[in-house]
Amino acid sequence: MPSSSPIILNVNDDLASRYVTSRVLSLAGFQVLEAGTGGETLALADEHTDLVILDVRLPDLSGLEVCRRLKSSPRTRNALVLHLSAQAVGAAERAQGLAHGADAYLVAPVDPEELVAQVHALLRLRRAEREVRVLSDQVQQQRRLLDLAMSAAADPIALYDGDGMLIFANHAVAASRGSHHVHVPGRNMDALRTLDPQLEPYALSLEAARRTGQVQRGRVTLSSDQGPRHFEYTMSPAAGPSGAVEAVIATGRDITEVRNAEDFREQFLGILGHDLRNPLNALSMSAQQLQRQGEMTQRQKVFTERILISAERMDRMIRQLLDFARARLGAGLPVVRSRCDLFDVVRGAVDESSASHPHREVRLELLGDGRGDWDADRLEQVVGNLVSNALKFSPPDTPVRVVAEATAKEALLRVHNLGVPIPEDQLPHLFAAWRRAGRSEREQGVSAGLGLGLYITEQIVRAHGGTVQVTSTEAKGTTFTVRLPRG
Structure with a gap:
């Protein structure tokens, strides 16, 4: 069993010298064992031996050979060796002893205080080496576990x-x-x-x-x-x-499976949107024909008008589905640029929104020259989506403000409304597909759409090389800002 105090093996065939050394070390608080030959040393030394004070000249084995064997044995290789000799005192002999693995070399007789100090210094070295080994083992274990975890991930x-x-x-x-x-x-x-x-x-x-x-x-x-x-x-x-x-x-x-599922869904939506248009057009044309024929009761007129309104809403949804499929399956929404006046586009979209909401106020302000090369039909979608969104999510007694401004380098469109702001954590995801504005308090009583309007808006703006951003606070309301470089 290891002792709480360091264990020192004092090896010397001279009894008097060995007694003096052991006495000095015992008084210094060390546990001392003794040996008179190399054979006894190799038999007594084990993994608990902290230090071997070893005479170079022994009757059976050379102290150099004993040191070599101690250092090469797995049981004793961590024990420190201090050569203490009164005979092998030359520089060459000291160098030879250190070359055979000794950790220090002293010439006898040595002052007791110096001996104790040297022993303490060597034992500090041994403790440091042990700590280093423990830390090294811990590091190696942690490295092994890390490599194992990363490899098995x-x-x-x-x-x-x-x-x-x-x-x-x-x-x-x-x-x-x-x-x-x-x-x-x-x-x-x-x-x-x-x-x-x-x-x-x-x-x-x-x-x-x-x-x-x-x-x-x-x-x-x-x-x-x-x-x-x-x-x-x-x-x-x-x-x-x-x-x-x-x-x-x-x-x-x-994400292969997720991506394949997305592609399938988008292809399905594109096919579905395309195939729904034919029966929807037939439904809408039939309702319009009934209106033109006249001779309907008031109740029939109400039903026919409902059919047309629902058909128009379904048509908008189908257009959004087709636009979404084009944007996701192709290289974005296609735009066909031609010379047009952006202000005419904005004015037309605002007039259409105002006609659909006769009890709401939409204020329009135009600044500069709106002529440029843009896709008028696509930009009308942008304005219509943003104004419709502002009307839908603002209090009925508040105005919606639309400002279109053209400079030499770009055109800006701002659509502003008051009301409950968009939650801050939802702003970064507002233009993602299948997401509506996310303002739950404002959506109460509002008919829900597909959640593609803002996604398509951003796709159209990006196809023009522009950007769309939003700010929303309780004090200042919500503002969507579109920037379009002049084509």
Whole structure:
């Protein structure tokens, strides 16, 4: 059993010298064991021995050989060895002793205080070495667990150094690509993109993460043994003390099934919207024909008007479905530019909205010259969607304000309404598909749409090279701002 005090093995074949040394160490609080030969030393020393004070010249084995054996044995290799000799005192002998593994060398006779101080110094060294070993073992264990966890992770994980060299890629990276797998540690990103050009957008994101130190996110489609696979990835750079990026960890997620489901839904919606138009047109034309024929009772007129209003609303929904399908399945909504006056477009959309809401006030202000190259029909959708949205979500006794302003470089459209603001946490997602304005208090009693109006609005504006933004507060109300570069 190990003692609470350090265990020292004092080895000397001279009884008097051994007694003096043991006495000094015992008085200093150490637990001392004694041996007179090399054989006894090797028999007594074990894993609990902290220090061996070893004479160089012993009757059976050389102290140098004993030291070598102690240091080479798994049981005693961590024990410190202090050579203490009154005979082997030359510089060459001291150097030889240290070369055979001794940790220190003293020439006898030695002052007791110096001996105790030297022993304390060596034991401090041993404690430090033990602490280092414990910490090293802990680090190695943590590293092993980290490597194991990263290797076993279900999602792809890759680690790059500051120069873009691949340091680590887990099993999921290889499994996701099969025979197309090129992520082999030791390759830099240039080599990877050369081997697999499909990695180009991924490589550009890695370069941006290294250059800016900011997290990069994106999507990439890659070939695999199972066909095309779609991945979302996040690249998180780690900066060192100097601020330079020293590592980038990339994590991925296979979204192939989700993407395929989205594509199917969008194709289905496009087909459905197209096929619904024929029976809807027949329904609408029949109702219009009934109106033109006259000779209907008042009740019949009310029903016919309801049919036309519902058909118009269904037509708007179908147009939105078709626009959505075009935007998601193609390269955005197509625009056909021609010379037109944006102010005429805005005025026409506002007049139509006012006619549909005769009890509401829509204020229109036009500033500058609105002539330019735009798709008038598409921009009429933008204005109509924004004004309709403002009327729908504002108190009935408040006006909606529309301002169109043209400068030399761009045209601006602002649509403002008062009322309950859009929750701040919903603002970043307002232009996503299938989301309505999200103002629950304002939606009470309001007929719900498909949630595509603002999505389509942004797609049309982007197709013109412009932007659309929104601000919404309790004090100032809600304002949608569209900026269009002059075509």
